Structures are given as C-alpha cells and as structure tokens.
Amino acid sequence: xxxxxxxxxxxxxxxxxxxxxxxxxxxxxxxxxxxxxxxxxxxxxxxxxxxxxxxxxxxxxxxxxxxxxxxxxxxxxxxxxxxxxxxxxxxxxxxxxxxxxxxxxxxxxxxxxxxxxxxxxxxxxxxxxxxxxxxxxxxxxxxxxxxxxxxxxxxxxxxxxxxxxxxxxxxxxxxxxxxxxxxxxxxxxxxxxxxxxxxxxxxxxxxxxxxxxxxxxxxxxxxxxxxxxxxxxxxxxxxxxxxxxxxxxx
Amino acid sequence: xxxxxxxxxxxxxxxxxxxxxxxxxxxxxxxxxxxxxxxxxxxxxxxxxxxxxxxxxxxxxxxxxxxxxxxxxxxxxxxxxxxxxxxxxxxxxxxxxxxxxxxxxxxxxxxxxxxxxxxxxxxxxxxxxxxxxxxxxxxxxxxxxxxxxxxxxxxxxxxxxxxxxxxxxxxxxxxxxxxxxxxxxxxxxxxxxxxxxxxxxxxxxxxxxxxxxxxxxxxxxxxxxxxxxxxxxxxxxxxxxxxxxxxxxxxxxxxxxxxxx
Ligand SMILES: Nc1ncnc2c1ncn2[C@@H]1O[C@H](COP(=O)(O)OP(=O)(O)OP(=O)(O)O)[C@@H](O)[C@H]1O
Ligand SMILES: [Mg+2]
Numbered sequence: 001x002x003x004x005x006x007x008x009x010x011x012x013x014x015x016x017x018x019x020x021x022x023x024x025x026x027x028x029x030x031x032x033x034x035x036x037x038x039x040x041x042x043x044x045x046x047x048x049x050x051x052x053x054x055x056x057x058x059x060x061x062x063x064x065x066x067x068x069x070x071x072x073x074x075x076x077x078x079x080x081x082x083x084x085x086x087x088x089x090x091x092x093x094x095x096x097x098x099x100x101x102x103x104x105x106x107x108x109x110x111x112x113x114x115x116x117x118x119x120x121x122x123x124x125x126x127x128x129x130x131x132x133x134x135x136x137x138x139x140x141x142x143x144x145x146x147x148x149x150x151x152x153x154x155x156x157x158x159x160x161x162x163x164x165x166x167x168x169x170x171x172x173x174x175x176x177x178x179x180x181x182x183x184x185x186x187x188x189x190x191x192x193x194x195x196x197x198x199x200x201x202x203x204x205x206x207x208x209x210x211x212x213x214x215x216x217x218x219x220x221x222x223x224x225x226x227x228x229x230x231x232x233x234x235x236x237x238x239x240x241x242x243x244x245x246x247x248x249x250x
Numbered sequence: 251x252x253x254x255x256x257x258x259x260x261x262x263x264x265x266x267x268x269x270x271x272x273x274x275x276x277x278x279x280x281x282x283x284x285x286x287x288x289x290x291x292x293x294x295x296x297x298x299x300x301x302x303x304x305x306x307x308x309x310x311x312x313x314x315x316x317x318x319x320x321x322x323x324x325x326x327x328x329x330x331x332x333x334x335x336x337x338x339x340x341x342x343x344x345x346x347x348x349x350x351x352x353x354x355x356x357x358x359x360x361x362x363x364x365x366x367x368x369x370x371x372x373x374x375x376x377x378x379x380x381x382x383x384x385x386x387x388x389x390x391x392x393x394x395x396x397x398x399x400x401x402x403x404x405x406x407x408x409x410x411x412x413x414x415x416x417x418x419x420x421x422x423x424x425x426x427x428x429x430x431x432x433x434x435x436x437x438x439x440x441x442x443x444x445x446x447x448x449x450x451x452x453x454x455x456x457x458x459x460x461x462x463x464x465x466x467x468x469x470x471x472x473x474x475x476x477x478x479x480x481x482x483x484x485x486x487x488x489x490x491x492x493x494x495x496x497x498x499x500x501x502x503x504x505x506x507x508x509x510x511x
Contacts, residue, residue, distance in 0.1 A: 058419060095417035097417070
C-alpha cells in the first residue's frame with residue numbers, strides 16, 4: 001500500500017489556459033492532498049470552472065503541468081482515459097442523460113467504460129442511490145425528479161465510477177433554495193467518507209463545515225489559500241475582503 | 251373513435267389526424283365532382299367488376315412492390331451513409347470536415363434524374379460492373395438522399411447540449427459509446443419528423459426511376475397508358491396510389507414520433 005497521507009493527488013504547476021488571447025488561467029499552482037477537501041471561490045469569470053475542468057481535462061491547458069495520482073496529463077488518450085476513470089465530476093446543470101432512466105444513467109459508465117457486468121453495475125447503482133438517499137427513484141426518468149433529486153442522481157452517477165477524486169462545479173447554483181440543503185447534506189456525508197474533493201461553491205456554511213482549505217481566485221489567478229476560519233474572519237487580500245463583503249451583503 | 255384519440259393524448263395529434271382525414275376527403279370529393287362534370291371519363295379501364303378492368307388494376311397495383319422495395323432499401327442505405335458523412339463533418343479536424351462538406355455539396359448539386367441516368371448508364375461503364383435496374387435505382391436515390399440525411403443528422407447532433415458530451419467524458423465513455431448511448435438516441439428523437447419527411451420525399455422521387463425501366467407505380471401506369479389510351483383515368487389512379495401510400499406512411503411516422511416522445 002502506498003502512503004496515502006500527505007501525498008498530493010492533484011499537482012498543478014504554473015497552469016495556463018487561454019481562450020484566444022484571453023487568459024482564463026494565468027499560471028496557477030495548487031496541490032491537493034489525498035483525502036483533502038478544497039473549496040474554490042471567487043467572483044464570476046475568475047477562472048474557477050476553468051481550473052477544475054482542467055483537472056479532468058474537459059479543458060486542455062496550454063502550458064504548465066498537471067499530475068493526477070502521479071499521472072502526467074499530457075493530452076494522450078491513455079492519460080485522458082485514466083483521469084476520467086479516477087476523477088468524478090458534478091456539474092451545475094446536472095447534465096443527466098434525459099432519455100435514460102435513473103438506473104441507466106448510473107450503470108452506463110460502469111458497464112461501458114469499466115466493463116462491469118449488468119448485474120454488478122445495477123448492484124453498484126443501488127448502493128450509491130441508497131447513499132444519496134433516493135433508492136426509490138431508480139426507475140424514474142430524470143425529468144420526473146426535483147432539481148435536488150436530479151443533482152443527487154448526478155452525484156451517484158459520478159460515484160458509480162468509484163473515483164478517487166470528486167470535482168464539483170457550483171452544484172447547488174441551479175437549485176431552488178429549499179432543495180440546496182439536501183444536496184449539501186449529501187456532499188457533507190461524502191466528505192465524511194474521506195473522499196478527496198475540490199468544490200467550486202459559494203455556500204459558505206458548507207465551506208466552513210467541510211473545507212480543509214479555501215482557495216480564492218480572481219482574474220485567472222489564485223489570490224489566497226487559507227484555512228476556512230482565518231479566511232472568513234480575516235482574509236488577507238483586499239480582493240478577498242471585497243468579495244466576501246459583497247457575498248455577505250446579499 | 252374521438253374518445254380513443256383524446257385518451258391517447260395530446261389534443262394536437264387528434265387535431266392533426268382529423269386534418270389529415272379532412273384533406274383526403276376533400277381531395278376525393280373534388281375527384282368525384284370532376285368525374286361528374288365531364289363525359290370524358292372512361293373508368294371502365296380500371297373497373298374491377300369487369301375482367302379486363304380488374305386485370306389492369308392489378309397490373310397497376312403491382313407497382314407498389316417495387317416502389318416500396320426501392321424506397322425502403324434506398325432510405326436505409328442513405329440514413330447510414332448520411333450519418334457516416336455527418337460525423338466527420340462535426341469533428342475538430344478541418345480535413346474531415348472538408349471531406350464531409352465536399353461530399354454534401356457535390357451530391358446535393360446533382361438533380362435526382364441526372365443521378366439516376368448517370369448511375370445506370372455511366373457508373374457500370376466507369377467501374378466495369380453490371381448493375382440491375384433495381385440496384386441502379388437504389389444507389390442513385392440513396393446517394394442523392396444521403397446528402398440531405400447528412401445535413402439533418404448534423405443539425406440534430408449539433409442541437410444536443412454540450413453538457414451531454416461533458417457528462418459522457420466525465421464517466422470515461424469513448425467517442426463511439428458517447429455517440430451510441432448518449433448523443434444519437436437524443437438526436438434521432440429530435441430529427442424523426444425530418445427523417446419522416448425525407449422518406450416521403452424518397453417515395454415520391456422513386457417515380458423517377460421509371461425512366462430506366464423500373465417496374466414501379468409510375469412505370470406501370472405509363473405502360474398501361476400506352477396500350478389503353480386512357481391517360482386521364484390511369485394517371486388519376488396513379489395519383490390516388492401515391493396519395494394512399496403517403497397518407498399511410500405519414501400516419502406511421504406520427505405514430506412512431508408519439509411512441510418515442
Ligand atoms: N469557451 C470559452 N471561450 C472563451 N472564453 C471563455 C470560455 N470559457 C470561459 N471563458 C472565459 O474565461 C473566464 C473564466 O471562466 P470560468 O468559467 O472559469 O469562470 P468562473 O470563475 O467559473 O465564473 P462563474 O462563477 O461565472 O462560473 C471568463 O471570463 C470566461 O468568459
Ligand atoms: Mg463557473
């Protein structure tokens with residue numbers, strides 16, 4: 001068994017991402033340890049989504065290096081496949097497959113990309129539906145579920161790949177206020193299992209509760225990295241102070 | 251009757267099939283009016299109660315077999331070819347996109363009749379093969395149609411939200427699996443009405459294959475006209491034959507749309 005404590009499972013070094021001549025990431029460096037929960041926040045357009053989308057290579061970075069679980073992400077097919085087997089992602093818009101039942105949404109990945117038998121995939125799906133507390137919805141179509149339920153299905157779909165790392169991109173931003181709680185609860189429970197998590201979210205209560213570290217971004221840069229308590233009570237940078245003040249005044 | 255329609259659900263579909271039936275009735279009424287207004291009509295040529303009329307009618311109806319066989323085979327091939335042309339058209343490689351574009355533009359520029367003549371008279375000589383009338387017709391129709399199918403598929407696939415691709419990537423699906431299990435099932439549902447249209451168009455275009463001697467509906471009618479000299483009645487039957495065929499097919503397409511919706 002390799003030593004899993006104090007080992008960086010995500011290492012980003014001087015990562016640059018451009019769109020045309022616009023710099024979405026201006027040389028970002030960040031290490032995430034195994035089992036660590038990192039919450040990323042910052043103003044709109046600051047590059048939070050770009051950062052976590054580079055981690056599972058939904059966006060290809062232009063320069064700098066990213067290593068996930070010791071594997072260099074160099075754009076080769078092998079590295080892409082391995083990264084996507086090991087890193088789960090939850091999107092703001094859920095992105096469930098609308099033509100497939102909840103169960104089929106969950107079994108597709110395990111069956112097609114992990115090569116599990118249908119039986120095993122179904123058993124796995126039921127286990128994770130139970131975990132996100134909607135075991136009774138397996139046969140429904142996504143559109144028959146509430147937003148909060150859909151997002152929990154999306155979390156279960158990612159977990160069915162049994163990833164080592166979970167990425168969340170504003171998972172509660174598209175939800176009605178009354179269903180945000182149930183999704184956050186699911187995420188807290190996931191954090192308690194020791195999953196390595198990188199979450200983009202503005203849910204500060206959640207961040208306080210689970211984050212080991214806060215990462216504050218602005219204009220394509222990481223401006224501040226701190227433990228949640230100092231970050232929320234006394235942020236060092238002016239930009240973080242401004243951001244938090246505006247966040248709290250709403 | 252209307253009760254079943256109401257139950258089977260959307261009001262629009264009931265209204266639509268009422269509209270369909272209405273227009274068919276209107277068409278028939280016009281025909282009978284025409285028949286009544288003129289003494290030029292000589293329906294005896296296709297009167298099933300007489301022996302020669304029954305023989306003629308049967309001769310005409312036999313055309314259905316080739317019209318259907320031709321159109322079904324051609325549409326099956328052209329849907330597959332259309333998809334195979336559309337997919338590279340959506341790739342990020344400019345080369346693949348270029349090939350797809352050139353195919354669509356070239357094939358789309360050739361009139362169907364010209365395509366039929368070229369495939370029947372030109373292709374065998376060029377490729378040193380022999381082609382039956384049937385297969386020449388199938389190839390010509392399928393080629394012509396494939397360009398349009400490709401455009402339909404391209405639009406349908408492009409209409410799928412990019413989040414669907416990202417979700418597929420995030421669970422490590424390959425390109426083929428992403429297309430097969432996620433994108434195409436959704437795209438096909440959306441383009442079903444357009445595919446149905448295209449099939450109806452194909453049924454009508456198959457009449458052009460009569461010029462190379464294919465024994466489909468139109469050819470049968472032409473041949474009978476030559477021996478019977480009653481173009482008015484025989485071509486009227488021909489019109490009705492296509493009308494019935496297309497009403498049936500369009501009802502089937504609607505049913506399929508509702509099933510998959
Ligand atoms: N595909 C793209 N093409 C061009 N510019 C893009 C693209 N994607 C993102 N950007 C730009 O990159 C910048 C960072 O985008 P990103 O989505 O990472 O921001 P974000 O911090 O997630 O913002 P939000 O809170 O609004 O989600 C933005 O200015 C955005 O306009
Ligand atoms: Mg974002």
